[in-house]
Amino acid sequence: xxxxxxxxxxxxxxxxxxxxxxxxxxxxxxxxxxxxxxxxxxxxxxxxxxxxxxxxxxxxxxxxxxxxxxxxxxxxxxxxxxxxxxxxxxxxxxxxxxxxxxxxxxxxxxxxxxxxxxxxxxxxxxxxxxxxxxxxxxxxxxxxxxxxxxxxxxxxxxxxxxxxxxxxxxxxxxxxxxxxxxxxxxxxxxxxxxxxxxxxxxxxxxxxxxxxxxxxxxxxxxxxxxxxxxxxxxxxxxxxxxxxxxxxxxxxxxxxxxxxxxxxxxxxxxxxxxxxxxxxxxxxxxxxxxxxxxxxxxxxxxxxxxxxxxxxxxxxxxxxxxxxxxxxxxxxxx
Numbered sequence: 001x002x003x004x005x006x007x008x009x010x011x012x013x014x015x016x017x018x019x020x021x022x023x024x025x026x027x028x029x030x031x032x033x034x035x036x037x038x039x040x041x042x043x044x045x046x047x048x049x050x051x052x053x054x055x056x057x058x059x060x061x062x063x064x065x066x067x068x069x070x071x072x073x074x075x076x077x078x079x080x081x082x083x084x085x086x087x088x089x090x091x092x093x094x095x096x097x098x099x100x101x102x103x104x105x106x107x108x109x110x111x112x113x114x115x116x117x118x119x120x121x122x123x124x125x126x127x128x129x130x131x132x133x134x135x136x137x138x139x140x141x142x143x144x145x146x147x148x149x150x151x152x153x154x155x156x157x158x159x160x161x162x163x164x165x166x167x168x169x170x171x172x173x174x175x176x177x178x179x180x181x182x183x184x185x186x187x188x189x190x191x192x193x194x195x196x197x198x199x200x201x202x203x204x205x206x207x208x209x210x211x212x213x214x215x216x217x218x219x220x221x222x223x224x225x226x227x228x229x230x231x232x233x234x235x236x237x238x239x240x241x242x243x244x245x246x247x248x249x250x251x252x253x254x255x256x257x258x259x260x261x262x263x264x265x266x267x268x269x270x271x272x273x274x275x276x277x278x279x280x281x282x283x284x285x286x287x288x289x290x291x292x293x294x295x296x297x298x299x300x301x302x303x304x305x306x307x308x309x310x311x312x313x314x315x316x317x318x319x320x321x322x323x324x325x326x327x328x329x330x331x332x333x334x
Contacts, residue, residue: 041124041131042085051073053199053283054067054283058287059286059288062208066205073278075197083189088126090184110190111201111203117192122189210267263332265330270326285314286316287315303316
């Protein structure tokens with residue numbers, strides 16, 4: 001066996017081990033859900049009369065666009081808070097300062113029946129399942145500080161990092177070095193009227209959060225955790241999924257190209273909150289668009305896709321009960 005083949009096999013099996021076992025640092029957006037505002041934050045509700053007739057979810061590395069059609073089955077208008085919750089994210093040792101995912105919720109736009117609608121934003125901090133937002137505010141943090149404190153490293157100083165000096169005094173919520181132990185969740189929300197017996201169309205559009213990692217055949221000694229972006233959390237390992245077809249395609253591409261590497265990006269989307277509307281989603285369409293035709297795509301989703309063009313795959317489901325989370329992997333080669 002040639003040295004090149006040995007190096008290829010090392011990288012390939014480590015890549016698969018990382019994809020299956022270690023997980024990715026996934027950063028997600030969620031389906032709309034109804035909510036009410038209470039002291040302490042938003043509370044998500046299950047709707048008895050509001051039905052999601054259609055959802056079209058379009059995912060690429062540059063943009064996510066999701067279109068919903070809702071129908072009010074009751075004989076009265078319903079005015080409610082509609083919320084779009086982000087997942088929890090936290091400080092990652094050595095990576096946070098350059099991590100594009102650890103930023104305040106921005107560039108999130110909403111249209112209702114073609115009219116641009118302003119949204120509010122709520123930021124909460126949690127530690128071991130407990131809301132510690134009021135604790136952080138009591139020591140002088142505002143919402144920008146709460147988010148900014150997760151974007152620190154030893155090599156970069158910003159406003160949030162300056163707050164580490166304060167956090168060092170509170171070992172219950174931070175490490176001795178000042179890095180926070182808590183996680184942060186942000187939620188966009190707005191008031192929406194659903195007219196009795198009528199449909200409305202809601203559209204969201206934004207630049208997605210994205211995990212990334214590059215692996216080169218020139219460095220076969222990288223540990224699996226360096227390849228897989230694992231942050232060590234069990235939930236991250238559960239999200240990791242690379243289907244057999246993608247594994248074979250990645251292996252074949254690595255075997256065929258000499259002195260090459262693979263660059264992996266992941267984009268995730270929380271579908272499970274779509275179960276808060278009445279019944280299943282009657283018509284669900286998922287469109288995945290590659291940056292280049294030669295990218296390899298991997299995801300866990302029922303059914304087989306239709307090839308729309310050389311960069312777009314489309315899945316369709318009827319009466320769809322959404323899974324908790326959808327994770328899409330984009331493999332690029334260099």
